[in-house]
Amino acid sequence: MTAQxxxxxxxxxxxxxxxxxxxxxxxxxxxxxxxxxxxxxxxHGPRPVLQAGAGARILIxxxxxxxxxxxxGVPWADASGDRLRAWMxxxxxxxHDPERIALIPMGLCYPGRGASGDLPPRPECAPLWMDxxxxxxxxxxxxxxxxxxxxxxxxxxxxxxxxxxxxxxxxHYAPTFFPLPHPSPRNxxxxxxxxxxxxxxxxxxxxxVHALLER
Numbered sequence: 031m032t033a034q035x036x037x038x039x040x041x042x043x044x045x046x047x048x049x050x051x052x053x054x055x056x057x058x059x060x061x062x063x064x065x066x067x068x069x070x071x072x073x074h075g076p077r078p079v080l081q082a083g084a085g086a087r088i089l090i091x092x093x094x095x096x097x098x099x100x101x102x103g104v105p106w107a108d109a110s111g112d113r114l115r116a117w118m119x120x121x122x123x124x125x126h127d128p129e130r131i132a133l134i135p136m137g138l139c140y141p142g143r144g145a146s147g148d149l150p151p152r153p154e155c156a157p158l159w160m161d162x163x164x165x166x167x168x169x170x171x172x173x174x175x176x177x178x179x180x181x182x183x184x185x186x187x188x189x190x191x192x193x194x195x196x197x198x199x200x201x202h203y204a205p206t207f208f209p210l211p212h213p214s215p216r217n218x219x220x221x222x223x224x225x226x227x228x229x230x231x232x233x234x235x236x237x238x239v240h241a242l243l244e245r
Contacts, residue, residue: 055084055166068152078138081105083128087242089173091180094137094151105133113213119236136179177212200231208235
């Protein structure tokens with residue numbers, strides 16, 4: 031069974047202002063980047079980091095920016111991004127072109143560190159902004175779901191019992207969705223323990239990505 035994209039709305043309310051955002055994508059991005067809803071819970075302060083253009087055919091939904099991305103303001107400009115680009119078979123030029131690839135994490139701001147790594151994305155973020163952003167991206171044909179949080183939201187009941195099982199079932203979600211593990215260097219031992227990711231899933235992903243970027 032092929033997973034279907036979630037239903038989406040076409041408007042959003044700019045948090046803290048009561049203003050309905052129902053204009054251009056540029057208007058919406060301006061409102062998103064001004065969001066301060068989670069400020070009290072963000073130890074390093076709010077800095078929403080994302081990329082989107084109306085012409086994008088590929089959407090990458092990650093977890094949340096890390097400390098390096100929070101500092102530089104460029105999505106996936108860190109070691110995890112280097113690995114993700116290698117998985118996709120692309121360099122930074124198409125990757126950071128918003129008219130080709132949209133980059134929208136589940137949490138738009140760096141949530142800070144916990145005992146065993148970065149904290150999960152703030153739960154307020156995706157319900158506030160994700161659907162409104164998707165509604166402004168009508169040409170998306172492929173969505174990469176990087177990590178458990180993105181897979182939970184986009185696959186819903188079609189997600190398997192574990193992340194490993196969901197990844198093993200990637201053909202059930204393709205060509206619309208490709209579930210992926212997080213490319214953090216911390217996950218290297220886990221990825222190496224599952225060689226079918228490199229042998230089966232990633233070659234299919236690269237073919238799909240290149241087919242869309244060449245159109």
